[in-house]
Each structure stands twice: as C-alpha cells, then as structure tokens.
Amino acid sequence: MEALDLARWQFGITTVYHFIFVPLTIGLSLLVAIMQTIAVRAKDPVKADSWTRITKFFGSMLIVNFGIGIATGIVQEFQFGLNWSEYSRFMGDIFGAPLALEGLAAFFMESTFLGLWIFGWNRLPKGLHLLTIWMVALGTTLSAYFIIAANSFMQHPVAAVFNPETGRAELDPSQGGIFALLTNVTTLAAFPHVIAGAWLVAGCFVTGIAAWHMVKNHKRAEDQALTSEDQAAAAHLAKNVWRPATRFGVLVMVLSAVGLFASGDFQGKLMFEQQPMKMASAEALCHTETGANFSILSVAGPRAFSQDCADISHIIEVPYVTSILATNDPNATLKGVTELNAEYKEKYGATAVDASGKTVEVDYRPNLFVTYWSFRLMIGFAIFCGILAVWAFWITRGKGKNARTSGSTWFARFAILAIPMPFLANAFGWIFTEMGRQPWIVAPSPDGDPLVRLLTMQGVSGHEGWQVIVSLVVFTLLYGVLAVVWYYLMHKQAVKDIKAPRSHLAKESAAPAELDTPTISFGY
Template sequence: MELDLVDLSRWQFGITTVYHYLFVPLTMGLAPMVAIMQTIWHRTNDERWYRATRFFGNILLINFAMGIVTGIVQEFQFGLNWSEYSSFVGDVFGAPLAFEGLTAFFFESIFLGVWIFGWGRVPKWAHLASIWTVAVAVNISAYWIITANSFMRHPVGAVYNPETDRAELVDFWALLTNPTVLAAFPHAVFGSWMLAGTLVCGLAGWWMVKEQRAGDPEGNAATIWRSCTRFGAWTILVASVLIFATGDKLAKLMFTQQPMKMASAEALCRTEMDPHFSVLSISTLNDCESAVQLIGIPYVLPFLADGKFSGVTLQGVLDLQEQYEALYGPGNYTPNLFVTYWSFRMMIGFMVVSMIMAVVALWMTRGKRVPSAKWIMPACIVALPAPWLSNIAGWVFTEMGRQPWIVHPNPAYEGQNPEGMQDQIHMIVDFGVSDHQPWQVLLSMSLFTLIYGVGAVLWVWLITRYTKKGLDQPGLHHGDSERVAEITYGPDEDTTLEPLSFGATPTGTAGSTVVDTQGKER
C-alpha cells in the first residue's frame, strides 16, 4: 500500500493532539475544584478538607506534569509536518500563542511551584491565592489556544497578502472577539468542569463505599468522601446545563459558518424544510445518497439551527458540494460522513453517562445517606472514561467536520483585502503539509506513539497509585495531624507540611515520622 503524506501527517497530528487533550480538560476543571476544597478548609478549619485537597492535589500535579510534556511536543507539530500551513497563518497565530506563554503558562508554572512547595512556608492567604491563580491561568491558556483554533474555523482580523501568500493580522481585537471564540471557549471550559466533576465524584464515590463497607472506622465515608461525591455530582449537573446552553449557541454559529459540517453531522444529503434531528441514520460506504434515516425527532434540528421549531430550510451535503465546486473549483468538499455523524453523537452520548452518574450519586447520598452497595464501586470506575471520550469526540467532530479545509473560508468577512479577495483566507489540508518523504512521517509517528504509550501507562499507574492511598497522602510530619487546623504557615518545630509530590513513598519522605489521624506513628 502506497503511503500518503497528507494522511500520515494528519494521523500524527491527530494522535499527538488527542493524547495531549487527555490532560488539558482535567487540569482546567480540577484546578478550580481543588482551589474550592482548600478554600473550604481555610474557612472551616476542617482537617478532612485539608486531606481532600492533598488527595486531589496530587492527581492535579501528576496530570499537569504530563500536560506540559505533551503540550511542548504539540506546538512543535506545526513546524514538523505542517510548515506550509505554519507559514500561511504564522503572522496570525504568533500573537495568541505568544500571549499564551506570557500571560498563562508563566503564571501556571510559577504559582503552581508556590503551591507545591509553599505548604507551611508562605503566608496562608498567599498559598491559597497561588492555587486560585493557577486555576484562572489554565483557563486563560485555553482561551488563547481556542482563539488560534477559531481562526481556522472562522478567519477574521486578517488580510490576505498575495505577494507573500500569507494571512496577515491587521485587527488583533477582532481576532480576540471572534464570535467563534466567544462560543467555543465557554463550551470547552464547561466540558472540563464535567470531566473534573466526574473524576471527583467517581473516585470519592469509590472510596465512600469502600470505607462504608469496612465499617467507616475513621468516619471518612460519612463526611469527606460523601461531601466530595456530592461536590463532584453537582459540578457535573451545573456543567451539563451550561454545556447545553453554550453548545446551542455554538451549533447556531456552525450552521451559518460551516453548513457542510452540520449537514454531515445529520447525514442531511439534500436541502430540506424542517428536517428531523437524526437519532440513527445508516449509509453504505460513506455515501450520502444512500443515507437512510431510521429514527428522527421533529422540531429539534430547526431549533438547533435557527431557534425556531418550524419554517427553517437547511442545506444538504450534495447541494453544498455543488456550491463549493462553483466557488472554489473542482474537488471533494465533503468531510468523512461516518466520522462526522458518529463523533457528534458520541459527544452527546458519553456526556449523558456523566449526567446519569451525578443523578444517581445525589439520590443515593440524599438525607445524609452513605450507600454501601458493592455494585457502586465498579460503576464509579467504569463511568470515569465517559467525559474524556465525550470531550475527545467533540474535538474530532470540530476538526474532522471542517475537512478538507485546514482554514475554512469566511467570504462574509469584510476586511481590508483588495476588492473581490475577501474570501482568499482559506487553505485546503493538502496544501499545508511539509515536503517530507512519507516514510519519515511514518517513522516519527511510530516513535511518538510508542513514547506516548509508555507515558500513558506511567500516568495511569501514578493516578492509580495515589488513588489507592486515599486520604493517606504525604502531609504531616513530626506531629499530630489533628493539629492541622492550628497550622500558622510559619516555622514550627513540631508541625510541618510536606510539599506535594507524586514521587514520595506511601509513608512520606525517607527518615521522617508520619502520623496518621489516630496519632499513631507509621
């Protein structure tokens, strides 16, 4: 089989991007949740919330470290296999990516270091402020990245220079306020909340049942684990409502900006008035003309597209193909229907799993109940991958549904281009790749996949290891843990706080004495 340079380059970028995105939404969602836990501890002096902060803080630290490593590799992908694309959009992408490093990554790194190593070494208010700074910075980082990504979906704020064959930035404010950014960013943030909420609800629920079945000797099941379970569940439900709200706005934008993507997502082949929302459609060999809708729901799709329940005409894939050929010349302007259709439904379907988890968790812990049914423990673990799959499916839909465009045309943009050239800021994927030999891309892709596979095993092992330790995280030394509430964040010969670390042994730093909640040395 002949190796195709474009397909290999797309596969490599897809693999590295999806792998990196395993860590991004968890960091975005878990950082504010950990900050809230620490805030509760500071306000209540409840030692259990301190231990919960350490528990989920270690998971945040592991995830953040993996995100940094994979994120650096991700940015190098632009110059590795996509040099022509980087040349075309480099003037536009340079500003948001530079600001991402200056205003977000810088603050994330500095203040995360303060939070990790500042336990008991900096003022109490400064230590709490450091984790809140990280929580804000990771989300600002996402804003800059989505700003660049939104230009690929809906280019604004730039003009096309025919002499250099590049898009050149002329209006930075227009780039920052791109309507696609303003809709996509909150949608991504709330998706991260759902993911982090599921993780907190799942892990806390697992421990709650485990300790309850063991008799709850320390009272953790009925207090902190139950509280964390409900905290995660409410986060899921709040995030779900906001996801639907922002998703509705984003869908309406895409019906206008990228009608081919939305027609493909519904397997809508011909232009129709008030088509049904497709719950299940089938086709043969990715052929739109053979698509048959088996289950459909009326009124949903017109509302999703235009906010009306009827009287809405939506363009079909085959009609749009003819329009694009007339505008941009001969070619295939239809994305992969199978991927676009099913990734859209996977995004919604896996989100429903987290919602069901939240409802069940709140119901079973109502009225101060602490459940002990054994089936809950495996159910908590099985549900954990669902929000990751939902988030990844959403990005697969976003990027694959835009094909064959790597920069989608925006003919409506009234920039400063010469007359008749407003629609020239666009690029087909085939024209964005570097001039490599296919075997070179295959080799680098294989090496990345191998290294990332090892990294994934390490990540799962570390998360599993610290999850199994529960509230018994490295923390207090040479003192009774009941005195946590009295810590003054200053030098104290009897009570010190150990920096967060996922490299320490289960019993803490070598040579030190660790005291459990019962005041017994281990």
C-alpha cells in the same frame, strides 16, 4: 499512504492524546482551588481538616496530570513547523500571536504559581498560599482561551487580509487586529463550551474516585473484624471526607451540564451559519430540506467511510429538531451536503493546487461517517456523567446526623466506569470539530477576505511519506509508554486512601493543631 494522510494521522493522534490531560488540568485546578478555599474559610476544625485532606489528595493528581500535559503539548505545537510548514508560512503571522500569548502569559503563570503552591504549604501565609492555586486556575483558563482563539481562526478567520506581495495572510489593524482576533465570535462561543466540558471531566473524576472511597470506608465501618477505633475512623472518612467530596463533584457536574447545554446551543446555531457543511454532515442531511428532522440513528452501506450520501438510511428521527437547533424555526430550510458541495465547487473551484504543485480535484464534503458518529458519541458518552450525578445525589441524601453514605458495590463500580466517559466525550467533540471542517485547514469566512483560506492538502510540508511514518511510529510508541506511566502514577494516588486524623472523634471545639493533616504527596 501519502505524506498528507500520515501527517493528519500524526496530528490527530498527538492532539487527542494531549487532550486527555488538558480538560482535567483546567477543571481540576479550579476544583482544587475551591476545595482549599472551603478548607481555609471553614470555622469547624474537623471540616477544615477534611477539606484540606481532599485538597491535597486531588492536588497530587493535578501535579502528575499537569506535568505530562506539558510534555505532550510541546510536541503538538512543534508539528506546525514540522509537518505543517506550509500552513505556518501562510497563516503564521496570525496563528502565532495567540499561541505566543498562551506561552508567555498563561503557561508561565500557571507553572510558576503551581510551584509556589506545591512548596508553599506551611511556608506561605494561608491567604497567600490560597491565592497561588487560584492563579494556577486562572492561568489554565487563560491558556485555554488563547488556544481556542487560535483554533477559532481556523474555523472562522477574522481581522485578516491576504497580502499578494508576500503570499501570506496578515492581521489587518483596520479590522481590529489582535483584539478582533481574540474576540472572534467563534472564540466567544467555543470557549465556554470547552470550559464547561473541562468542568464535567473534573467533576466526574472527583465524584467517581470519592464515591469509590466512600463505599470502601462505609463497608469498613461495618466490618466487625476491625477494632472499634478503625471502624470509627472509617465511618469518619466516609461521612466527613468522601461524602462531601462526592456531593461536591455532583454539583460541579450539574453546573457543567447547564453550561454545556447553553453554550452548545449557541455554538451549534453559529456553526450552521459559518460552516453549514459541517453541521449538514453531522446530521447526515444529504439534501436540502424544509423542517429538517434530527437523526438519532442512521445506517450506511458498503461505502460508509466515504463522503457518498447515497449509502445512508435514517432509521430513527425526531421531526423538525435539526431546523430548530439551527434557527429556532421548525420550518426553516437547511441546505444539504450535496447542494453545498456543488455550491462550494462553483465558489472556490472544482480543482486546486496542492502543496507539491499538482492540480487535483476537490471534494468539499467531510467524511460523513466520522462526522456523524463523533457528534453522537460526544453526547452519548456525556450521559454517563448524568446518570452518576443523579445516582450519587440520591445515595448520599440527607443532612447533618441524617446524612447518608453507601456501601453499594454496584454504585462504586459504576462510579469508576463513569470516570473515562467525559474524557471520551471531549475527544469525540474535538474529532467532530476538526474532521467536520475538512477539507479546509482554514475554512473560508462568509464575511471575511475570501482569499484567507487554505485547504488541508495545501498546508502540509513537503516530506517524504517514510519520514512521517518514522516520526509517527516513534511518537506513538513514546506516548504509549507515557500513558502507562501516567496511569500508574494516577492510579497509585487514586487508590491511596486518606488516613483519618488522630482526632477523628474530636469535638467541634477541638483546636486545629490537634488535627493530623498530612503533607502533599507528589505521586512518585
């Protein structure tokens, strides 16, 4: 394999690995802030105690996830100056601006306030302590925005011009400069979709773990081998701690699903305009069609991993849906991969000079197999969350004294099974976004400076293949070790049940001081 292929593999591995932690941190920081807000505002001391315990339980996992996310994120960004130095040289004046803002404004904010939140329990006033976790949630959201702004420039360059004297792309103040960069329409479309995806991850995470504990405590409450006090404590945990947490996660999943649908529809229509090749590849639309169908299932021949459309056969299709998704017009004409490839060769050239100075032929078609299936796996894995939300909502129905908990083993197993599914959906969403943009590392903008563009083969550093192999192997092994550590810490915290307070049978008039609220656990 050439250095280019190895560099792409390394960036892909480190990015997908890093993005395991990102959506959970973004979503869980907001959910923990809401949990603590419910606890602080609750007038019922038993309710306040329950939500405080829930806050600290999931807050402990937020801390572990945040820590490992920092380590993997730093490695990801360093690659721009190591394996992709030509890209950094050409686009660094623009691409570096949102990354700098992410580090200086967002990352320091979330790190500082997370420290205050961790050590501020019983030291800071309740209102001020609550503010710290909300600042963490704001910081993670801002961090996501700046990163999306940087990535969106690669998808759709704005406010940039090519300077022939320096041979670099530069921000153009006459086109809005940094403000235009941060308000790129692609950013405004992608950001709510990414945030909604993070909420889905966190909502499914909370629901899955809480549901498992609810079932476990429901069974303990019915276990005649236990003392009456232990049975009562388990019943209290199942009904007053884990059931509310389960339903809270369900509500988050429902809201995130609405956000994903709305933002995904807008983003898809925009992508058909800005990167028609990506969307044509996502549908395996090989030739221009009027009233294009949506492919649910397609199969490919021996050359499935190539860009060749000749091997693809559509098995199950829904009439006109792709045209509707693209333009809201069922009879709209959409260009196919073959025609777009010919058009791009005429517009941008059939050959290009790579980073080593060689002239090579250019094929503007991405890998159809990866693009097609990553788009469908993104949607398919998210469906598990929908099933969990409906099942959890039904199984915990009722209010007040009629509020139900469940001892269903099958429900508990499915709840655990569903937890990794939105992580995979997010990962495949990014694989689709980045692989579908190939062969561009910065795709040309239909309405911008035509010279502000860069092929992936032009952005790589001039390393020897063996050098990239060494770093690829080292990082992969290191990340494997970190994955084991992360799983151990998260699993250790997740299976640790919350202890019922001594006053779990207390009346509503009980004073808050009577409730035995534990301190936060760091998980290590």
